Amino acid sequence: MTTTTTRSSAPSPAPSPARSAGELLLAGLRNNMRQYGMLVALALIVVLFQIWTDGTLLLPNNVSNLVQQNSYILILAMGMMIVIIAGHIDLSVGSLAAFVGALAAVMMVKHDMPWALALVLSLLIGAAAGAWQGFWIAYVGIPSFIVTLAGMLLFRGATQIVLEGQSIAPFPKGFQNIAQGFIPEMGPYTQYHNPTLLIGLAVVAVILFQEWRDRRRQTAYELDVLPFNLWLLKCAAIVAAVVAFTLTLASYHGVPVVLLILCALLIGLGFVMRNAVVGRHVYALGGNKAAAKLSGVKDKRVTFLVFVNMGVLAALAGCVYAARLNAGTPQAGINFELEAIAAAFIGGASMSGGVGTVLGAIIGGLVLGVLNNGMSLVGIGTDYQQVIKGLVLLAAVGFDVWNKRKVGS
């Protein structure tokens, strides 16, 4: 921070017109403590297991595996984050995922339905299930804990009814690709997967363009911006991360299909929560329902939509999980809701609602995912894995509580 000579005579400190880079950075850090904290924690966990596993963790095939292994939890975590921001909870997502996966299996295997049609129908069923729960929560006013606890039992039972207690397999190749497939290779042989390189290049271009446009508009509105060299550094860091990730994927089979789905959801939902009116209304509702209503927020409709969204995402997660397993089974999705809730809280959600970001859910989910994967690689048993994950959840939220108290008092 820069210290210049200040006049001590004036009792009221005049707000300095341009704040220093350090102050801006600190203010940003303070406002997003939980998220930055978890990002740093994620980086530390990655580094730790990278060393511990002698570099196995970040080998190209393991990175692909990591993405595919955690995809369905990440999908659920994004929806769960929105539900929690709105001040609710959803305990039914694991059962609902299993139910939709089972229906998809029945449609494709028993009725020979084309997989694309089955997928679309599955998502619609998810939306309907979400609407069912949303109706009771938003319009009847039953607490979401109760409604979704009922849903958890209901959909689990329905799954067993649909499957008659048995697994149904196998699925068409196209459906399996949702979870297991990669983008096909094209063009001449290089050392790397060509389309992946192109996608990486496109991502870098888009990010740089966005950053540049944001900066230009902020300047036009005479808002505070990062100093130019710091901004360059930030851009360079982002580009470096994207390039490293791209090269890693490109030296194996390329971009997993499910990664594209995850990115689309992250960008889409992140955008809606940040920039669309309905997203803002979700935050307002979670932060102070009474004030939001008096500001013209249609509280019932927003709550309803949040649960419809969760239903669709649960259905998608169910399809991805079924595709990964290549079977619809009655045991699918057990404890998924708890993993998703844990991911959301590790990623910065607050029990009382109104706080959190979709990106946070991804970070939280990755913390859990990398822990799972890393601990398996070094041979820690699932018993100890559970203990450690429990402690991580406690530590993450505990850190946040402690940090808030320090700022507050």
Place this chain on the structure above:
Amino acid sequence: MTAATTGAQEAQAVRPILEMRSITKTFPGVKALSDVHLTVRPGEIHAICGENGAGKSTLMKVLSGVHGHGSYEGEILFEGEPVAFRDIRASEKRGIVIIHQELALVPYLSIAENIFLGNEHATRGVISWNETLRSADRLMKRVGLPEKPQTRVADIGVGKQQLVEIAKALSKEVKLLILDEPTAALNDEDSGKLLQLILELREQGIASIIISHKLNEIRHIADSVTILRDGRTIETLPVRETPSAEPELSEDRIIRGMVGRDLDNRFPDRTHYAGEDAGETALSVTGWTVRHPIDHQRKVVDDVSLEVRRGEIVGIAGLMGAGRTELAMNIFGRSYGIHDGGTVAVNGREVQTRTVPDAVGHGIAYVTEDRKTYGLNLIDNINRNISLASLPGFTRRGVVDEHEERRVAEHFRKSMNIKAPTVFEQVQRLSGGNQQKVVLSKWIHAGPEVLILDEPTRGIDIGAKYEIYTVIDELAAQGKAVLFISSELPELLGMCDRIYTMAAGRLTGEIAREDATQEVLMRHMTMDRS
């Protein structure tokens, strides 16, 4: 109290019950208190005045141990001995009890249970209910609370809840009672009772420190007043010679100390009183009736008709329970109670206001009396609170333009003088006055034709009040119609073109500016027509 000794001699002769010397308290980045002195004599009522953010509450938190020993510099002497309270229990043990502005009662427990919460009549962890009820009854008699000790706190009014707090303090054998804005949420009648009780406690030798924005109350009961400004002690003034004497200190004198300048006028000169030449009728309400949300038999608003013209500021005066807020909230999207007849017209056209979006769409805005519960998303920032009611206005093809949003917020931060480093400051970190400016900004930006302001200056300091009055005047000058609900009569008299009065759900009078005095208003407000 011997009437022979004068106040000045008494001050020297008697050892103070409390002395706070050179208290300095620093929060990260801010010096909340610097070198503050406070001396309270035994058995006196000592008022502390100051604008919001002057450090009153922080000083009381230091005294009561909320900010424990070691977190501040300076020295505290209680009954002549230096004390170092680590927490609030330590200070209560010595007989210092603080009653916060937001009451700390458990709504679903009984009065008796609340009184002895944390201090139960128990042997080896088992509560003796007979003893509890008997003691509670005794304490309740002492504070004049005519309820059963078994009554749930949720079922009694705010005024009585305040008495429960005081009974709780008495149960701890209080020697020094600290009251933070005790009458802010009370109506005139309950306030009067409470102040009387504080006077009675003084007779019993209990000293009180009272923080209040209501200067007439301070003049009414205090013996001396200490004025804080910007975290410093400005001065300590005697209010009266002896406890029974008439006050000698004027309100203007206190105000001068608080704001550091003479405030000749507490209200801005209206740029233009809307007289005969006021614009056409902007809001007209006809025969509006509202029933109680639970007790459907009860009419909380009964056949009220009123109108506000463009450029007018029209007041609604009434005691608590008169139905003013209920009327406003029912008109504003049925936010309270059940509508049972009546029509609203905006600019001469009858409109439906069944939902809040309807009301807002027809150009009506309602600024709530309870900004923390109904006005703000406290955990969000200034920026997003201001934009909430007019998000579609910031939106192009469903996308919120964050740059525009931020520009608007910055505009209001400057024009409304919202004291915050950036528009990304959390609203809960702001003082009451600044929070109120955020709520007002939100509704001004929604661009309404009619603004209903419900107690817009409640619980905020005089400087901020003046700023808000100026904003209201500007709104009227721009041709908006303003309906101004307030319990502070001087404020209505200072600002309004016309004043309606309400009592027990009915309109009892319509008084022009020229004819309005506090006495006339009070007479109409207390009219009993049933």
